[in-house]
Amino acid sequence: MIILASQSPRRKQLLEEAGVSFKIVSPDFDEKSVHLDKTDPKKYVSELAYKKASDVLEKNQEDTVIGADTVVVLENEVLEKPIDEEDAFRMLKKLSGKKHQVITGVAILKKGIEKVFTSVASVYFKELTDFEITEYIASKEPMDKAGSYAIQGIGSKLIERHEGDLFTIIGLPLKEVLQTLKTI
Numbered sequence: 380m381i382i383l384a385s386q387s388p389r390r391k392q393l394l395e396e397a398g399v400s401f402k403i404v405s406p407d408f409d410e411k412s413v414h415l416d417k418t419d420p421k422k423y424v425s426e427l428a429y430k431k432a433s434d435v436l437e438k439n440q441e442d443t444v445i446g447a448d449t450v451v452v453l454e455n456e457v458l459e460k461p462i463d464e465e466d467a468f469r470m471l472k473k474l475s476g477k478k479h480q481v482i483t484g485v486a487i488l489k490k491g492i493e494k495v496f497t498s499v500a501s502v503y504f505k506e507l508t509d510f511e512i513t514e515y516i517a518s519k520e521p522m523d524k525a526g527s528y529a530i531q532g533i534g535s536k537l538i539e540r541h542e543g544d545l546f547t548i549i550g551l552p553l554k555e556v557l558q559t560l561k562t563i
């Protein structure tokens with residue numbers, strides 16, 4: 380059985396639409412309580428994805444477990460989910476008019492097998508006014524998204540363009556995930 384170790388509705392939907400049959404088991408640890416080094420964002424998302432997957436594998440040892448983590452990286456600063464609306468405003472103000480990276484780390488674990496990889500895409504934000512930012516935050520959409528926006532939602536109107544894999548930005552690099560599932 381394949382298990383998605385994630386509470387993210389986006390990851391669930393992406394995997395469902397790809398025709399994979401799986402169940403969801405949420406990892407049993409608080410992301411906020413883990414203090415990992417963020418100076419290397421690829422290493423950071425890989426470690427978090429690994430922690431999510433290994434926590435679930437421990438209790439489901441006959442299964443294949445997928446864990447993932449997504450962050451936004453702007454000029455060496457890692458932006459995660461905002462803690463409140465003020466934090467979302469701060470992030471969106473920083474992202475305004477600039478290019479940033481979105482990095483998703485994935486860990487696919489099964490007894491004796493560990494596949495961990497990252498995927499990077501770039502997003503170019505339009506210049507945003509404070510009013511546009513405030514209006515967007517009022518939609519509540521930013522509150523559970525890395526970097527405080529959703530490219531697949533209302534947030535699309537904040538974006539000039541993106542380079543790379545859209546699924547990586549939404550939280551799961553599907554092509555690589557499907558390829559890895561085939562080979563393990």
Ligand SMILES: Cc1cn([C@H]2C[C@H](O)[C@@H](COP(=O)(O)OP(=O)(O)OP(=O)(O)O)O2)c(=O)[nH]c1=O
Binds near residue numbers: 390449523
């Ligand atoms: C940048 C961006 C992020 N996101 C989402 C993907 C992730 O769900 C979320 C980043 O938070 P994560 O901590 O990666 O994931 P999560 O807390 O939603 O789920 P779990 O830890 O249980 O797997 O941001 C979008 O949906 N659209 C976007 O454009």
